[in-house]
Amino acid sequence: MKQKKYWGILLLSGCLTLSMATLAWTEDGEGEGHERHERGFLHQAADIGPITNKAYKTECSACHFAYPAGFLPERSWVKIMNNLDDHFGENAELNDKTRLVITDYLRTHAADRLPNRFSRSMLRSVDAGATPLRISETPYFRHKHREIPARMVTGNPKVGSFSNCLSCHSGADKGSFDEHGVTIPGFRQWED
Amino acid sequence: MEVWGLSLRLFHWLLASAFCVAWWSEGRDLRLHMIAGSIIAGLLLYRLIWGFCGDRYARFSGFRPSRASVVRHLRSLLRLQPGDHVGHTPIGSLMIFALLGCLLLVVLTGMALSGLQMGVGLFSAIHADFSTELLIQDMHRWCLNLLLALVGIHLAGVAAESLLQRRNLVAAMITGKKTIKEVKR
Amino acid sequence: MKYIYALTLLLISSAAVASEAVVQERLGQYRTQGAGDFDAARGQALWQQEHMQVKLGKQVNCASCHSANLQQAGKHMRTGKRIEPMAPSVNPDRLNDAEKIEKWFTRNCKWTWGRECTAQEKGDILTFLQSK
Numbered sequence: 001m002k003q004k005k006y007w008g009i010l011l012l013s014g015c016l017t018l019s020m021a022t023l024a025w026t027e028d029g030e031g032e033g034h035e036r037h038e039r040g041f042l043h044q045a046a047d048i049g050p051i052t053n054k055a056y057k058t059e060c061s062a063c064h065f066a067y068p069a070g071f072l073p074e075r076s077w078v079k080i081m082n083n084l085d086d087h088f089g090e091n092a093e094l095n096d097k098t099r100l101v102i103t104d105y106l107r108t109h110a111a112d113r114l115p116n117r118f119s120r121s122m123l124r125s126v127d128a129g130a131t132p133l134r135i136s137e138t139p140y141f142r143h144k145h146r147e148i149p150a151r152m153v154t155g156n157p158k159v160g161s162f163s164n165c166l167s168c169h170s171g172a173d174k175g176s177f178d179e180h181g182v183t184i185p186g187f188r189q190w191e192d
Numbered sequence: 193m194e195v196w197g198l199s200l201r202l203f204h205w206l207l208a209s210a211f212c213v214a215w216w217s218e219g220r221d222l223r224l225h226m227i228a229g230s231i232i233a234g235l236l237l238y239r240l241i242w243g244f245c246g247d248r249y250a251r252f253s254g255f256r257p258s259r260a261s262v263v264r265h266l267r268s269l270l271r272l273q274p275g276d277h278v279g280h281t282p283i284g285s286l287m288i289f290a291l292l293g294c295l296l297l298v299v300l301t302g303m304a305l306s307g308l309q310m311g312v313g314l315f316s317a318i319h320a321d322f323s324t325e326l327l328i329q330d331m332h333r334w335c336l337n338l339l340l341a342l343v344g345i346h347l348a349g350v351a352a353e354s355l356l357q358r359r360n361l362v363a364a365m366i367t368g369k370k371t372i373k374e375v376k377r
Numbered sequence: 378m379k380y381i382y383a384l385t386l387l388l389i390s391s392a393a394v395a396s397e398a399v400v401q402e403r404l405g406q407y408r409t410q411g412a413g414d415f416d417a418a419r420g421q422a423l424w425q426q427e428h429m430q431v432k433l434g435k436q437v438n439c440a441s442c443h444s445a446n447l448q449q450a451g452k453h454m455r456t457g458k459r460i461e462p463m464a465p466s467v468n469p470d471r472l473n474d475a476e477k478i479e480k481w482f483t484r485n486c487k488w489t490w491g492r493e494c495t496a497q498e499k500g501d502i503l504t505f506l507q508s509k
Binding site for chain 2: 004008009012014020022023025026041042044046115139143178180
Binding site: 085086090091092161 | 457
């Protein structure tokens with residue numbers, strides 16, 4: 001009977017090792033070392049990451065929260081950056097040099113360029129032919145915020161609109177949109 | 193005598209802890225959640241194999257509940273009479289199959305999600321549209337709710353049987369040993 | 378204690394000196410573009426002049442976002458984002474970056490008035506802002 005016991009333990013450890021190993025399994029198995037690391041689950045399961053381009057951060061947070069590039073596909077960012085003189089009704093013109101630097105950053109970190117679980121789900125929710133300009137109008141965003149009543153956002157003077165991420169997602173400027181870090185100003189902490 | 197083998201006991205308590213960790217970490221730390229979920233997947237694989245080639249009380253064939261035995265067990269419960277069970281009781285057996293099945297669903301939907309959302313794991317190659325992703329996510333949640341209900345009943349059942357049989361069943365699952373009364377022939 | 382006073386004074390005055398240099402450079406630039414004497418009172422009138430913003434369908438002026446009292450913070454009309462005070466006397470970060478000045482003139486004149494500001498208007502406005 002003792003032998004049986006050892007087989008049992010061996011089987012248990014074998015199964016556990018196997019299942020843990022599958023976590024290292026990613027699609028497009030071969031890739032450069034750095035890229036592979038970025039596609040690993042540890043990286044992708046984390047937050048969307050803070051904004052790493054100084055020009056974008058400075059220029060594009062003057063009037064609103066600087067939105068993470070991974071929340072829109074590349075084509076959307078290109079369209080926005082090519083129409084800064086009519087930026088959602090405002091004039092946000094930039095000199096060419098700065099504009100190109102920012103556009104380049106947004107393009108290389110867009111939802112269809114960087115593997116990240118937010119970006120993937122976001123992209124999946126958007127039609128291949130559509131070019132959404134507002135993150136808050138993508139089906140993914142709408143789904144995530146479907147339980148929030150209007151009075152807490154548009155009817156809330158401390159928030160104003162769904163574009164005002166930082167007012168409820170206090171970790172947003174670090175790229176953290178964790179559900180457990182949501183406090184709606186004027187109301188208590190939001191529990192899912 | 194030893195009823196529950198060492199690997200079975202390890203399995204049981206690892207499963208319980210991994211489940212608690214997975215439950216708590218969902219929404220708080222996805223990385224921890226996925227690790228706990230993977231552990232559960234491995235544990236389930238073990239149990240499936242062990243259920244066919246393990247020791248007497250662990251094998252599925254040893255406690256497949258027949259309708260008759262379940263009815264008999266139910267009757268004796270209602271009369272508050274302990275049955276004479278060494279391994280799993282008939283209703284307990286039903287519960288185990290229900291728990292294992294439900295866990296399997298939760299794990300499979302979870303693996304599908306990690307494949308879809310992150311391209312990670314056994315299902316990393318699958319593709320689906322947004323509404324399918326939402327459906328799988330809902331299924332993951334529904335199965336969890338069912339699982340929570342089952343766990344609640346499981347805990348109540350263990351308590352009830354412990355009282356009826358006058359045996360500490362929780363201790364038995366730790367040490368593996370149960371004292372067997374003399375069988376009157 | 379005295380040192381802290383002196384240090385603060387030094388910092389403010391150095392910021393003031395920096396912004397003074399930048400403004401003078403800008404004014405000089407505007408003169409080469411054909412502007413004449415600059416007048417703070419004219420600048421104030423421009424600041425408060427109302428125009429119809431076509432897309433918004435409302436009358437707006439500079440004060441709509443920057444507030445009529447330059448020593449107070451303003452608020453973006455749409456996003457509600459806080460805009461630090463324009464007055465260099467309370468905000469040492471103001472008027473010390475020529476590129477920044479031009480960038481905001483381009484954007485805000487176009488949005489508020491529907492056209493670029495002339496060199497004269499920019500000079501008047503800068504003079505007005507600097508006096509606050």
